[in-house]
Every structure is written in structure tokens, then in C-alpha cells.
Amino acid sequence: MTRPAKDFFAPLAVGAPAPLREIPARPSRAIHFFDPGNEKMAAKVPDMVGTVDVLLGNLEDAVKAENKEKSRQGLVDIGKANAHLGSTAGPTQFWTRINSLDSPWALDDLTTLVPEIGDRLDVIMVPKVQGAEDIHYVDRLLAQLEAKAGLTRPLQVHAILETARGVANIEEICAASPRMQGLSLGPADLAADRRMKTTRVGGGHPGYLVRQDPPRDDLGVQQYDAPRTSYQQDLWHYTIARMVDACAMHGIFPYYGPFGDIKDTVACEDQFRNAFLLGCVGAWSLHPVQIKIAHQVFSPSVEDVAHARRVIAAMGDGTGAVMIDGKMEDDASVKQCQVMVRLADELAAIDPDLKALYDGIDA
Numbered sequence: 001m002t003r004p005a006k007d008f009f010a011p012l013a014v015g016a017p018a019p020l021r022e023i024p025a026r027p028s029r030a031i032h033f034f035d036p037g038n039e040k041m042a043a044k045v046p047d048m049v050g051t052v053d054v055l056l057g058n059l060e061d062a063v064k065a066e067n068k069e070k071s072r073q074g075l076v077d078i079g080k081a082n083a084h085l086g087s088t089a090g091p092t093q094f095w096t097r098i099n100s101l102d103s104p105w106a107l108d109d110l111t112t113l114v115p116e117i118g119d120r121l122d123v124i125m126v127p128k129v130q131g132a133e134d135i136h137y138v139d140r141l142l143a144q145l146e147a148k149a150g151l152t153r154p155l156q157v158h159a160i161l162e163t164a165r166g167v168a169n170i171e172e173i174c175a176a177s178p179r180m181q182g183l184s185l186g187p188a189d190l191a192a193d194r195r196m197k198t199t200r201v202g203g204g205h206p207g208y209l210v211r212q213d214p215p216r217d218d219l220g221v222q223q224y225d226a227p228r229t230s231y232q233q234d235l236w237h238y239t240i241a242r243m244v245d246a247c248a249m250h251g252i253f254p255y256y257g258p259f260g261d262i263k264d265t266v267a268c269e270d271q272f273r274n275a276f277l278l279g280c281v282g283a284w285s286l287h288p289v290q291i292k293i294a295h296q297v298f299s300p301s302v303e304d305v306a307h308a309r310r311v312i313a314a315m316g317d318g319t320g321a322v323m324i325d326g327k328m329e330d331d332a333s334v335k336q337c338q339v340m341v342r343l344a345d346e347l348a349a350i351d352p353d354l355k356a357l358y359d360g361i362d363a
Ligand SMILES: CC(=O)SCCNC(=O)CCNC(=O)[C@H](O)C(C)(C)COP(=O)(O)OP(=O)(O)OC[C@H]1O[C@@H](n2cnc3c(N)ncnc32)[C@H](O)[C@@H]1OP(=O)(O)O
Pocket: 032, 033, 034, 035, 040, 041, 042, 044, 058, 061, 062, 188, 189, 201, 258, 262, 285, 286, 287, 288
């Protein structure tokens, strides 16, 4: 049974901070992953603060088993050494991805990170979430640790959708706690769990396509050997669409996850843009080259912001219908335009380059 409404926003431990009533819409176009135990990557972090929306110290997959403790300690050191990291101190949020709850490391991850750098961290990403029970476990444990550490701000929780059971339980996961900040698609583990026949980390596949019908000759006979166009389809459309609906329903935020073909910046941009258009607010960056792609794709274009502002201005109180550039605009399209302009305003508040671009529209 779920918690009764009157208890939903009560702290789960005596002395723990009150849960948030609303998840703040902080810009998080790129969640940049780094291994805090990798000296070369860790050395780059101080210079990245202020240049990326989210820096995430990854402790789970991609960190070798023998380096788990080193990476955890590296994250603590980075949190303590970088005073401007974390959204209470500046524009770059500070997240971590802990190890999965069935691993030998998850408990130590939480019992170390919360007392040491819980006041700096914004969001704890939990991998391989299967259902509400996983979120309930983390929720109570975090409350106990926050109370013990004397934290005044509750940590938020982000779940990765990377098992078939997690996808089946998506609504209950989103609804499990007021800490729930968002969901990310985990296409690599999800593909394995679903027994998809792919070997990639996100992105499309040349075999997943639809092909044009065979053309007909002058007598109407179909020419099966004639050249035909085929179109690659998006393997992730269904899951992303489910994720977007579940997140929107619960007032939390959906993200496309990783795109593993680092060199294919064009396809990465396409995949991110599909997610942006469908309603995601950001994507992961695995390599510095992907930060720029995510920041650009998840920021509304100048053309879209200009059009949205025109529609809003023309629509007055937002009711009725008008014609702009030969197209009908009404109550529903003005609401889409308001989404676009709200996002542009949020981004302009933290990104001076975007502010100059968007301010320039009206100049
Ligand atoms: C399915 C999932 O769970 S996805 C999430 C888990 N995976 C990850 O987090 C992967 C994170 N990224 C990485 O490990 C690396 O980027 C790799 C392994 C993909 C590629 O690393 P490299 O081969 O070193 O890439 P490359 O040679 O282009 O790196 C150039 C520089 O950028 C640095 N760099 C690479 N990735 C990152 C990063 N994520 N953050 C900061 N710096 C980075 C490298 O250390 C290197 O530094 P240097 O110039 O001082 O030598």
C-alpha cells in the first residue's frame, strides 16, 4: 500500500529535512559523467564547473570493481575541494550515480557520501530501479542519514530505467517519493534485460527499419528487385514516450541517457533532438565533446523562441484563434509556446550567451 496523502510529505526520520513539495526546474541539459577515481578526468572537473549544467561523479558501471572505493573517495574529495560545485553554490549541479542496490557497494556509497558531502550533492542517481520498493528503501535510508548529518536540504533521487520490470512499474517508481527528481533511459542495460539483439549503448540500428513498397512497372506489376528507400527507425521511441508521460504526470523530469558512439556526433545530436522534441529536458554526456551537443540541442532555437513570443503576444489572454504566417494558432498552440518561452527564460538566467541571443530577438 502507498503512504496516505497526509504522510506523503512528512520526513521519514526524526530530524530529517522536510521533503520538497515541488521539484525545482533547474537547467540540466547535459548530465556530464566522470569517474572521480580517474586522475585525468578528476583533474578536469574544477575547470568544468560553470561550463556544464550537471557534473555527475559516476560510481557504478564503467568503474572497475577494484576501483570502487577509490572512486567513492575521489568523489568526496572533489565535493569538498570545489566550493562552487552544487546548485546552492552556483549554476553547475552536483550529482552522483551510486552502485546498484543489489551490489556490495551501494550501502557504503550512501553512508559515506551523505555525511561527507550531502550538503553539496543535489541528486542521487539510482541505477537498475525495479519498482517502488527500491525507491522506498533509498528514501528511508537517506532520511536517516540526513537526520544524522544534520542536513537542512533533502537530497533528490533520480532513477535509471534499465530493466523491463522498471519500465513496467514506471508510474509507481515516479510516485514512490517526493524526492523523485526524474528518470533517465538506460538503453544498454535495458537492451540486455529485454533480450534485444543489439550490442550498442543507445542510438539507432541499421537493421531496425521500414522499407518503401516495391514500385510497380507500367503494367502494375510490383518490381521486387528495384532499388527501394529504407528508413532507419528509432529503437527507443516507445520507452522515451512512456517515460515522458510518466514524468509529466508526476511533475518530475525525463532525460535521454547515454549515446556510446562518441565519434558519431551527428547521430548523437539526432538522438538527443528526438528526445528534446518528445519532451525530455536533457541527456547524458560521456565525453566532453557531448556537452556542447546536449547544451545546444536542449536549448530552444532562436527561431522557435521568436515564433513562440509572437504567438503569445498575438493571443492576448490565450483564448481564441489567430492566423500567423498562414497557420492557425489557438489555446493549445499558445500553451506549447509558453513551454518554449519558459524554458528559454530558465536557461537565459544561467547562460549569458543564450540570454544575449534571446534578448537579441526583440532588439
Ligand atoms: C551505459 C552506461 O552506464 S553509460 C555511463 C557510464 N560510462 C561512463 O561514465 C563513461 C565516461 N567516459 C569515459 O570513460 C571516457 O570518455 C571514454 C572511455 C569513453 C573515452 O576516454 P578516452 O579514450 O580517454 O577519450 P579521449 O582520448 O578522447 O579523451 C580526451 C581527454 O578527455 C578526457 N576525458 C574523456 N572523457 C572524459 C569525461 N567523461 N570527463 C572528463 N574528461 C574526460 C580524457 O581523460 C582525456 O584527457 P587528456 O587530454 O588529459 O588525456
